[in-house]
Amino acid sequence: MHRISYLLTDGFQVLSLATQAVFEFANIAAQEPFYTVEHFSLTGGTVRSSLGLALDTQPLEAPRLADTWIIVGVTNPLPTQSSPQTLEFLRRAQAHARRTVGICTGAFILAEAGLLAGRRATTHWAYAHEMQRRYPDVSVEPDRIYIVDGAIWTSAGMTAGLDLALGLVEKDLGADIARSVARKLVMHHYRSGGQSQHSEMLQLAPKSDRIQRALEHARKHLSHPLSVEELAEVVNLSPRQFSRVFSAETGQSPAKAIEGLRLEAARLMIEQSRHSLDVVARETGFRDRRHMREVFLRGFGIPPQAVRRDARTPPRS
Template identity: 50%
Template sequence: MERHLCFLVYPDFVLFDLSGPLEAFNLARALTGGGYRLTVASLDGGTVLSSCGLAVVTEALPAGPFDLLVVPGAPAPLAGDWVPRLTRALADAAEHSARVASICTGALLLAAAGLLDGRRATSHWLVVPQLQAEFPAVRVDGDRIFVADGAVWTSAGMSAGIDMALALIEADCGAEVARNVARMMVVYHRRPGGQNQFSPLLEFDPASDRVRRALGFARDNLAGDLSVPRLAEAAGLSTRQFARAFTAETGQTPARAVERLRVEAARALVEDSRRSFEEIARATGFGSADRLCQGFLRTLGRTPQELRREGRRNQGDRVPSQAH
């Protein structure tokens, strides 16, 4: 079965929002011997200039129907007489699309077209407040890297569009094809949609190599001994020096930082696997389901049980249907 996918671009779109997911689907097409037909379109066809200055050749937006209509984002708010025309065309095309998806700030266009009303959605963390303020009917979840609500998919910034594409490929072509695409692109197969847009490692951003080395060691050994003496050893500092330097550079105690790293790893398993909470607790260093639950409550304000129920609802939402 060949599925028709259409990417709708416009002046000043982000090139990577197009090229990353487009290449993922192109690889899936090669692996399946023609599972996808790919179209890059614009309102009137012809060359369209991306935000980085590279022009892309497009065809005029076809009438459809489409199995998937994808809208990339832009680095700045769109302005011009053509913008209302674009949102109208997007709304019309969605009527003839089994699924609709946005990448990064493309969620603002979906919202402007009325396609996100009453739905869960995400976008780049920079525009999440704008999305919520301008479109109060949208149930914005800025913590997720992508969200599937029925036939409408939204993703966070840039590389999250590849994660969303892999999830769509898995739904269409199976897990093995998606895994092979991920291997060919040298990306994870696949970051779950519930993963935070921010990694604690990026948020801590320590100044010294030694503290960074300790954080890297912690990330790679979550199930092991991550006591202050062990982390100090990995950093090459005395216990007292390490504890003082770590807190000064990250604003967190070592214990709190380790817990956040463990929660990040455990959350992905809680939402996207069938492993028991005891297994997840052992794999991520919490030791027991009770301690796992306590860590989740302190860090996320929610229990693993609540997140798993939400993850299962999201999995259930991934059923192709009319978008609008």
């Protein structure tokens, strides 16, 4: 039996508790009570979420053994700091646990305890740069769903915790059980840890239907040249009008936005398929493999080969 212990603080983000459904349905899929779940806080008793949900917890008492500790984040991690007792407990507990996990801004608590020093980690995109500023000895990767570095797992914000929990299940019980759980939870797609936190279409967020239509056209025809003239014709504007309206609504030029869509599509193809890089470059509209590499280095800081390698590398336990 695998004991999972959640560490909560007042103001915790309630969506983090949704990860417990992953372990519940893993038990059902495995046809045995593989996981048990408990809740803890520093002094025990009632802990309230940011929305006011009250949850009863047990106090942290050494020695408290668990196979996996999951540190739950709060909605805003910046104003507060963890108690010295909590940080000391985590340092001791991490030495005995199989894994220590920070969901969303729970990574800040792990960093405070020194457990992320010299490691790769991620957190909610809105706080990633602040985390890097506060903890320069941590290699913060702000554009990842979750990261596994040895026995430390960290996830991006909100629903990314579900992907991390499925990653834990896959590590413990295998890919078939993880896929079964994802289907039962009606998760459209189980995202690997290397995937981006962002959708380029969401980030552009055009205000009008006509610019949305142009972007949808571009997304469906990335292998085409996609000139301004072509996109303008789709929405019945002159090229000059289209460029002006597009930039006003998205904050980017059409060329820059299309490059972002190509980059996102290429990364997904690299992560999720076995197509050669030449095929990926052609299908997503880059001039050739070399051009795609240049754009990857500019956009992600790593070449396409590194993205494929990360997607195929199994998590370290």
